[in-house]
Amino acid sequence: MRHLVTGGLGFIGQHLVDLLLAEGEDVLIVDDHRSQGAWRDDVEVAVVDIGYWWSDEPFAGIWHLASPVGPVGVMSEAGRITGEVFRGASNCLNMALECGVPLIHVSTSEVYGGGESGLCAEDMECRVSPNMSARLEYQTAKLAVEVMMRNTAGLDARIIRPFNVAGPGQRPGGGFVLPRWAEQGRTGQPLTVYAPGSQRRAMTHVHDIVDGMWAVYQHGNAGLWNLGNPNNRISMTDLADLFVDVHGGRWELVDPQELHGPAFVEAAEKFPDAAKAIDLLEWTPHRTLRQIVEDAVL
Numbered sequence: 001m002r003h004l005v006t007g008g009l010g011f012i013g014q015h016l017v018d019l020l021l022a023e024g025e026d027v028l029i030v031d032d033h034r035s036q037g038a039w040r041d042d043v044e045v046a047v048v049d050i051g052y053w054w055s056d057e058p059f060a061g062i063w064h065l066a067s068p069v070g071p072v073g074v075m076s077e078a079g080r081i082t083g084e085v086f087r088g089a090s091n092c093l094n095m096a097l098e099c100g101v102p103l104i105h106v107s108t109s110e111v112y113g114g115g116e117s118g119l120c121a122e123d124m125e126c127r128v129s130p131n132m133s134a135r136l137e138y139q140t141a142k143l144a145v146e147v148m149m150r151n152t153a154g155l156d157a158r159i160i161r162p163f164n165v166a167g168p169g170q171r172p173g174g175g176f177v178l179p180r181w182a183e184q185g186r187t188g189q190p191l192t193v194y195a196p197g198s199q200r201r202a203m204t205h206v207h208d209i210v211d212g213m214w215a216v217y218q219h220g221n222a223g224l225w226n227l228g229n230p231n232n233r234i235s236m237t238d239l240a241d242l243f244v245d246v247h248g249g250r251w252e253l254v255d256p257q258e259l260h261g262p263a264f265v266e267a268a269e270k271f272p273d274a275a276k277a278i279d280l281l282e283w284t285p286h287r288t289l290r291q292i293v294e295d296a297v298l
Contacts, residue, residue: 002026007066051087070174163228167206202271205287228272
């Protein structure tokens with residue numbers, strides 16, 4: 001039997017597929033290829049929107065990653081995000097029920113709305129902003145899908161909330177910070193740090209994330225799983241200093257709304273309490289900030 005990976009041509013999806021193949025697993029990717037991720041010839045790929053695709057194949061596991069993504073990437077999808085997220089998630093839910101296999105669903109740390117002073121643990125309440133933005137639509141759609149999955153009787157839904165994922169192969173188009181800086185540095189532009197620059201993130205290497213996803217599949221159970229590296233907490237200005245130290249260049253503070261328009265909304269400060277995954281799974285995120293920055297190349 002093989003694994004179904006939706007969004008398998010995307011950033012995290014590519015690394016997940018690499019891991020599954022390294023573990024000796026067979027893989028089918030379903031991806032609409034709108035992200036323009038690198039093509040694969042080593043596995044079967046169905047180029048289709050997962051919301052309109054169905055298979056009766058008895059998969060060993062269903063990994064649902066397909067989604068609009070990125071602080072800038074979601075802006076062009078405003079008004080359509082909820083429908084896209086629900087269609088794809090509903091199809092994966094029903095296929096997992098038919099197969100009787102785990103559904104590994106990649107949600108988002110955005111559901112926390114910033115947590116408590118930035119800290120986000122699975123047992124904390126989620127907070128919804130009154131700001132009617134594309135980012136809010138993305139957050140609430142992902143949160144509603146989590147509720148739907150956890151309310152579905154008989155479904156083994158293992159919901160992953162990843163934090164600030166970065167690493168090799170990530171592209172700048174969605175608005176992700178490290179590939180944006182890599183592109184700017186490559187073309188001799190100053191690195192744009194969104195004001196005020198004091199906002200903190202906990203960057204996590206994509207290899208640590210997919211290792212954690214595999215651990216959730218092998219050793220986890222239904223419910224919520226934060227995956228992130230709390231030791232990598234850093235302000236954006238300090239991260240820019242580290243990037244310059246590794247790759248060279250210079251950075252400057254900018255108003256992101258001047259770049260992307262008034263609809264742009266910066267993420268709330270957030271970093272993971274990953275104790276549940278670290279304590280219960282055979283997993284520890286160990287790649288450092290310097291390793292993440294070194295791997296942030298196009």
